[in-house]
Amino acid sequence: MDKLIEVLQQLVNGVSLGSIYALIALGYTMVYGVLRFINFAHGDIYMLGAYSGFLLAPLFAQTFKFGEFDTFTPENTLFILCGAGLVMVLSMAICAGIGVLIERIAYRPLRERPRLNVLITAIGVSLFLQNMTQYRLGADPKAFPQLIPVHVVEGLGNLTILTSQLAIIIATVILLIILRFVVMRTKLGLAMRALSLNPTACSIMGVNNDIVISFTFALGSALAAAAGILVSMDSPSINPLMGNLPGIKAFVAAVLGGIGNIPGAALGGLIIGILETFVVAIGFPQWRDGIAFAVLIVILLFKPTGILGRVEREKV
Amino acid sequence: MLKSLMLEIQELEVAYGSIIALHRISLLVATGKIITLIGSNGAGKSTTLRSVSGLIRARRGKILFEGEEITNRAPHSIVGMGITQVPEGRMIFSNLTVLENLQMGAYRRKATAEIKKEYDHMFEIFPRLKEREKQVAGTLSGGEQQMLAIARALMSKPRFLMLDEPSLGIAPILVKTIFSKIVEINQQLGITILLVEQNANLALEISDYGYVLETGRIILEDKSAALRVNSLVKEAYLGG
Numbered sequence A: 001m002d003k004l005i006e007v008l009q010q011l012v013n014g015v016s017l018g019s020i021y022a023l024i025a026l027g028y029t030m031v032y033g034v035l036r037f038i039n040f041a042h043g044d045i046y047m048l049g050a051y052s053g054f055l056l057a058p059l060f061a062q063t064f065k066f067g068e069f070d071t072f073t074p075e076n077t078l079f080i081l082c083g084a085g086l087v088m089v090l091s092m093a094i095c096a097g098i099g100v101l102i103e104r105i106a107y108r109p110l111r112e113r114p115r116l117n118v119l120i121t122a123i124g125v126s127l128f129l130q131n132m133t134q135y136r137l138g139a140d141p142k143a144f145p146q147l148i149p150v151h152v153v154e155g156l157g158n159l160t161i162l163t164s165q166l167a168i169i170i171a172t173v174i175l176l177i178i179l180r181f182v183v184m185r186t187k188l189g190l191a192m193r194a195l196s197l198n199p200t201a202c203s204i205m206g207v208n209n210d211i212v213i214s215f216t217f218a219l220g221s222a223l224a225a226a227a228g229i230l231v232s233m234d235s236p237s238i239n240p241l242m243g244n245l246p247g248i249k250a251f252v253a254a255v256l257g258g259i260g261n262i263p264g265a266a267l268g269g270l271i272i273g274i275l276e277t278f279v280v281a282i283g284f285p286q287w288r289d290g291i292a293f294a295v296l297i298v299i300l301l302f303k304p305t306g307i308l309g310r311v312e313r314e315k316v
Numbered sequence B: 001m002l003k004s005l006m007l008e009i010q011e012l013e014v015a016y017g018s019i020i021a022l023h024r025i026s027l028l029v030a031t032g033k034i035i036t037l038i039g040s041n042g043a044g045k046s047t048t049l050r051s052v053s054g055l056i057r058a059r060r061g062k063i064l065f066e067g068e069e070i071t072n073r074a075p076h077s078i079v080g081m082g083i084t085q086v087p088e089g090r091m092i093f094s095n096l097t098v099l100e101n102l103q104m105g106a107y108r109r110k111a112t113a114e115i116k117k118e119y120d121h122m123f124e125i126f127p128r129l130k131e132r133e134k135q136v137a138g139t140l141s142g143g144e145q146q147m148l149a150i151a152r153a154l155m156s157k158p159r160f161l162m163l164d165e166p167s168l169g170i171a172p173i174l175v176k177t178i179f180s181k182i183v184e185i186n187q188q189l190g191i192t193i194l195l196v197e198q199n200a201n202l203a204l205e206i207s208d209y210g211y212v213l214e215t216g217r218i219i220l221e222d223k224s225a226a227l228r229v230n231s232l233v234k235e236a237y238l239g240g
């Protein structure tokens, strides 16, 4: 029985960590879908999401009494969620704008060039964002303001789930549902799917491909920003380099799920998160960061198209 | 400007890097007609259509649509003017459903009620598509994919439709059907057509006027009926 609880406990930890990877991985995979390009600066958008929250929270701290509640109660829950939600949505909007701007300034001029040029540029953008953040806001870790009270959720017996973990999981589920609606039910979502199948055909349908690409960057960046906020609620210390490791792990998650495949990225994120948690739990904490790379090597060797990926059809 | 001219290509030169694909070709498409452009592999037929659609830049020359210059405009704004094409190899969206493909065709149109009616219209013209509405387009047969590609292009409500080798890789019996649909689209919907074909026989049968393209140059043009009995055309394109 204790074993079962223990496994369940690690599973919850893994899912909440995996949710973060999933949210970041979606941006990699969507951008890859429309541009066939890995945006190596994507992990830094996640970092900027956290910093946006860090800078925005003080503006609403009084109105929403950030840090003044010790626990969730039936009376204050809605109020707290409104405040945290507002900071999250605004951060998502800011990062969506930054993502669109980066594509416009750094990537679009290189679109007709060899793929390697834009890949190197993306690494440059990543370094720029990290160094700019260090320069403007300092290289030292910052304490992320408390948007929601973090405590153990009551009534779960021996299972220790923090409110912050629950927030991550619930917010991720909501975001995934919204994303699914956007991709499957809206005109821009349809254009995104069509663009990833055949850009030329999209053009001759009258689609302005640039707008669809901007939209994709906005969507991916907003999800990464949400991940940055959510993670900072759970471990409230942020720094300009915090995007590096999660960024790379989320990239592995996207490859694992099948790069370009949206459900695949979400699935891949969860798997990496759960694996990472279990590797630590069974006594190999030194493998915490290594496991993602081990997974990457295994997929590249045995199933380069990923779990849900399809073999790329020959271009006519 | 002459209202009876739908498309006018003047001295168009297009190159891929250092390889010149079109050597200053000129071509006219009269409103309401079916014009055909025939020529063998690599003659530059697709390149011509691509430059009209704005998919490749013209190095020299002009393209006019109803008297208005459209040379090197963005592809999406060219579609907005009423020009569309069924590209070589069909380029249907293989992972989208038949209906979603049609939806993509209507991308620039706003009125949803009208678009709904348009689906039904397409299914009237191509009944085979109706039965496969929810099917993923990549699973259709070659002929059905061609029908879908044509229907998808029509969804933008074009005034001018270009078709790039619609007979390519399709069973002969379906080719007949597709060509009769092309005539129907021209006559009943009043859409002007520029038809690119290697199957010169059929193309000259249904068209009013034809151009013969050879290695990037127009070497011959005439009424289609006249081209069919032209000895050069007979020898090179109609199998003697």
Ligand SMILES: Nc1ncnc2c1ncn2[C@@H]1O[C@H](COP(=O)(O)OP(=O)(O)OP(=O)(O)O)[C@@H](O)[C@H]1O
Binding pocket: B016, B019, B021, B039, B040, B041, B042, B043, B044, B045, B046, B047, B048, B088, B198
């Ligand atoms: N993307 C490209 N890059 C370089 N050269 C190209 C490209 N596309 C076409 N060409 C060249 O331009 C010339 C014209 O090609 P185009 O595709 O227009 O011919 P086509 O008449 O449509 O031939 P087909 O009947 O085989 O479709 C050919 O010599 C071809 O090799």
Ligand SMILES: [Mg+2]
Binding pocket: B045, B046, B047, B088, B164
């Ligand atoms: Mg061709």
